[in-house]
Amino acid sequence: MTTTVQNYLDKGLRGLWYPVLASWEVQSAPVGITRLGEQIVVWRNKDGQVQALEDRCPHRGARLSMGWNLGDRIACWYHGVEVAGNGEVKDVPAVESLPAGRPAVRAQLQRARSARGNLPVVWRHRRSAA
Numbered sequence: 001m002t003t004t005v006q007n008y009l010d011k012g013l014r015g016l017w018y019p020v021l022a023s024w025e026v027q028s029a030p031v032g033i034t035r036l037g038e039q040i041v042v043w044r045n046k047d048g049q050v051q052a053l054e055d056r057c058p059h060r061g062a063r064l065s066m067g068w069n070l071g072d073r074i075a076c077w078y079h080g081v082e083v084a085g086n087g088e089v090k091d092v093p094a095v096e097s098l099p100a101g102r103p104a105v106r107a108q109l110q111r112a113r114s115a116r117g118n119l120p121v122v123w124r125h126r127r128s129a130a
Contacts, residue, residue: 026050030074032065039063046071051085058089 020035021042030043032055039055041064053074055065062078073084073091082091 023050028069030065030067030069032063041065041074043069043074045069045085049085053083053085053087057081058083059092 020040021031021033025031026042026044028044030041033040033042040052041055042050042052045051051074053064055063057064057067057076057078059076059081060078062076064074064076064083066077068075068077070082073082075082080091080093081089084090
């Protein structure tokens with residue numbers, strides 16, 4: 001076996017796109033899934049684009065998939081922390097002076113996209129280990 005092939009096998013799916021969910025399964029309501037041992041929340045924003053994040057609120061670790069879709073962000077069911085599809089915390093109801101665009105924490109971003117044409121599947125890109 002060549003070194004290049006072995007490198008790909010050792011790397012696994014990190015840094016590669018792989019299917020995680022049928023596109024029709026992703027609605028506006030958040031859906032929690034586990035793929036390759038990782039918990040992911042998937043939903044569609046107000047424009048119908050697939051969004052995906054680690055299924056963990058950056059505040060207290062509650063599952064974001066149990067929260068609400070607010071159109072351009074998802075709200076955690078536990079304390080109402082609002083997280084945008086890019087992982088940025090947009091609002092913390094208990095904090096009046098949260099500086100917009102400068103959150104203290106970020107949810108881990110999971111890139112996802114919905115295929116077009118004959119492949120109605122949501123694909124996910126898993127980050128390489130740092």
